[in-house]
Amino acid sequence: MQAGIVSYGAYVPRYRITPAEIGRVWGSDGEAMGHNLNVVRKSVPSPDEDTITISTEALRTALLRGAIDPQEIGAIYVGSESHPYAVKPTATVVAQAVGATPNLTAADFEFACKAGTAAIQTCLGLVGSEMIRYGVAIGTDTSQGAPGDALEYSASAGGAAFVIGRDRVICRVHRTLSYTTDTPDFWRREGQKYPSHSGRFTGEPAYFRHESECARRIMEAGGTGPKDYRHVVFHQPNGKFPQRVGKQLGFTDAQMRYGLVTPYIGNTYSGAALIGLANVLDHAGPGERILVVGYGSGAGSDAFDLETTDEIARFDRHHGRPVQWYLDQGVELSYAVYAKFRGKIHMGGE
Amino acid sequence: MSIARFWRETPRRYNLGGSKCSTCSTVYFPPRSVCPHCTSHRQSIEKMMPFQLSGEGEVFSYSVVHEAAEGFEMQVPYVVALVKTVEGPMLTGQVVDVAPEEVRIGLRVHATFRKLREEGKAGVIHYGYKFAPVEEPGEAPAARGPSVPVPKAEAAAKDRATA
Numbered sequence: 429m430q431a432g433i434v435s436y437g438a439y440v441p442r443y444r445i446t447p448a449e450i451g452r453v454w455g456s457d458g459e460a461m462g463h464n465l466n467v468v469r470k471s472v473p474s475p476d477e478d479t480i481t482i483s484t485e486a487l488r489t490a491l492l493r494g495a496i497d498p499q500e501i502g503a504i505y506v507g508s509e510s511h512p513y514a515v516k517p518t519a520t521v522v523a524q525a526v527g528a529t530p531n532l533t534a535a536d537f538e539f540a541c542k543a544g545t546a547a548i549q550t551c552l553g554l555v556g557s558e559m560i561r562y563g564v565a566i567g568t569d570t571s572q573g574a575p576g577d578a579l580e581y582s583a584s585a586g587g588a589a590f591v592i593g594r595d596r597v598i599c600r601v602h603r604t605l606s607y608t609t610d611t612p613d614f615w616r617r618e619g620q621k622y623p624s625h626s627g628r629f630t631g632e633p634a635y636f637r638h639e640s641e642c643a644r645r646i647m648e649a650g651g652t653g654p655k656d657y658r659h660v661v662f663h664q665p666n667g668k669f670p671q672r673v674g675k676q677l678g679f680t681d682a683q684m685r686y687g688l689v690t691p692y693i694g695n696t697y698s699g700a701a702l703i704g705l706a707n708v709l710d711h712a713g714p715g716e717r718i719l720v721v722g723y724g725s726g727a728g729s730d731a732f733d734l735e736t737t738d739e740i741a742r743f744d745r746h747h748g749r750p751v752q753w754y755l756d757q758g759v760e761l762s763y764a765v766y767a768k769f770r771g772k773i774h775m776g777g778e
Numbered sequence: 779m780s781i782a783r784f785w786r787e788t789p790r791r792y793n794l795g796g797s798k799c800s801t802c803s804t805v806y807f808p809p810r811s812v813c814p815h816c817t818s819h820r821q822s823i824e825k826m827m828p829f830q831l832s833g834e835g836e837v838f839s840y841s842v843v844h845e846a847a848e849g850f851e852m853q854v855p856y857v858v859a860l861v862k863t864v865e866g867p868m869l870t871g872q873v874v875d876v877a878p879e880e881v882r883i884g885l886r887v888h889a890t891f892r893k894l895r896e897e898g899k900a901g902v903i904h905y906g907y908k909f910a911p912v913e914e915p916g917e918a919p920a921a922r923g924p925s926v927p928v929p930k931a932e933a934a935a936k937d938r939a940t941a
Contacts, residue, residue, distance in 0.1 A: 442875045474853075474874060474875070474892075475852040475853055475893075476853065476874065476892040476893040476894075476908070477892060477893070478893060478903075480893075480903075480905060481890075481891050481892050481893060481905065484891040485890065485891060488891070488925065488926060488927055491927040492924065492925075492927055496927075497929055497930040498927050498929050499929045499930060499931060512903055513903070521905060524788060524792055524793075525792045525793065525891055525905065526927055527793055527830075527927060527928070527929045527932075747925075757914060768852055769852065775851075
């Protein structure tokens, strides 16, 4: 049987901050910035949360929902650009914390915001070739923008975990296709705390070119068009870019409705498209076709042509929280508490 | 705490791994190799089975900490509670994702996976369980299952221990 999504779970930390509050500190019109970016607020992790804890929470939810024995997981790949260690895998801690050790392979992926979708493709290969029964792909980040930088208005925290398998598939994968080039739109050098970006260059030659080319090519390969999809999910560095690329490709707001989550939780980087997909699956019934196009700076896009199966009607969403809960809930912080939580205050002796 | 000492605690701190007496069904956390409840302790030797707690429980009592322990300065004020788990053992742990004034005795909590402490900026990071409220204040009570997945081999051991 073909490999597909067997289960999934998402997790977003509890705290939020608004663009208006960030702008207040830096003397800019944060409200206008939020309006331009289509970001109402962004999530903020607690001081005791990081990519490892968020990934674990998302995967625990996925395993409980799918009633999957963790000992049957053959691979765990965690995609992130904010792994807590430069050397020591995130994936080993997550594997141990869900009870999947020791008979599995594990590794960390990094490709800016699309490391999670790259992990899904790897799992599809391993599961499809019957090397393993279940593969786990996680996309999580706790990203930071430099204080006062435009990125600070959107960079947030959250993640989603997808279990790939061959039996009890709730969402089959018709096709996956990638579009990759060397495009230096966004980067972080070794040892640097905050990323750098090339301003407007992150738009047309980077995000828009890769997203639209990848989407067009996967539809061309499958002989489909925008009208064939009930839902579409794009990478969402802000709330504006995915809306614009969707319109350019001929998708409607209704098709983007569930897949666009950044306006309410910010840009969760490696988690962004995956949390959007999790929200779509939270609302989907059987036989709904979904197009997902992730994007990672540097640069590349991974596209997936998906369709939910009859199995999704029997899927137990009882465990964990639905994505909508994370979009609605949250406790707003002042910039001062946000700065403390994110380690932006120099405490002395460091 | 040394790395080796913390590492030995991993099954408990990550997965709430305890033990259960297959004679009298008492659950222990941390795990015990003999059951002090059985009239003859010898009865329980080699009958203590691995048992993973579900992570569900309620606040038995708690304290709001204003003078932080080293490494917890960023979280002041924070809540440390005795949590009575549904399986019986009482666990001590931090309660997160809640304002201290919203914590009360009887508050339903479940285990969550968090950073416990860091050995400085360059050292190892320790992870383990903390607790978080099952429902947000004002939210309708949620019917939830366990919050920590159990490998089938251990679930089978649980069944054997219960039988």
